[in-house]
Amino acid sequence: MLNSNYLIINRKPQKFEKLRIAGRAAVFIDDAGKVLDNGVLALDDSVYAALYCDEVRNITIVTDRGGRRDVFTILWFSEEGYRNDSESLRKAYSGRFSRQNLKLNRYAESIAEKLDNGVRLRVTDAVDESGMKVCPECGMMNPVESGYCLECGAEI
Numbered sequence: 507m508l509n510s511n512y513l514i515i516n517r518k519p520q521k522f523e524k525l526r527i528a529g530r531a532a533v534f535i536d537d538a539g540k541v542l543d544n545g546v547l548a549l550d551d552s553v554y555a556a557l558y559c560d561e562v563r564n565i566t567i568v569t570d571r572g573g574r575r576d577v578f579t580i581l582w583f584s585e586e587g588y589r590n591d592s593e594s595l596r597k598a599y600s601g602r603f604s605r606q607n608l609k610l611n612r613y614a615e616s617i618a619e620k621l622d623n624g625v626r627l628r629v630t631d632a633v634d635e636s637g638m639k640v641c642p643e644c645g646m647m648n649p650v651e652s653g654y655c656l657e658c659g660a661e662i
């Protein structure tokens with residue numbers, strides 16, 4: 507169990523106390539009231555995908571700005587904190603939230619990797635799990651009859 511909220515930027519974790527939406531940015535603040543390193547996330551067109559998984563209170567955002575890709579993973583230790591902040595984030599950046607399963611971080615990494623290679627893939631929800639199976643490599647949901655992942659080609 508987590509005992510703090512975490513903001514993980516490109517795999518580097520930092521604790522945060524509060525998330526504030528200021529205009530078109532989310533600002534992450536530590537327990538001393540200071541803004542975290544790179545703790546300002548613009549909520550504009552640079553956000554390529556915003557993946558979330560309620561079960562693990564995780565929102566992972568892939569940004570694509572001027573040829574630079576970053577992955578922001580936000581984790582909450584309390585259900586209440588998650589609910590409040592995720593609602594603010596969703597409002598501030600409506601329209602691009604995509605529901606995912608537990609493998610959302612791996613999926614986010616694969617989206618960022620594809621962007622690096624100039625491929626802009628369509629981000630899809632992983633909502634209906636009936637009759638679907640999850641790719642062990644990228645977390646993508648695939649029809650149960652498929653032997654290979656439609657997203658990354660890995661054997662399922």
Ligand SMILES: [Zn+2]
Nearest residue numbers: 641644655658
């Ligand atoms: Zn896959």
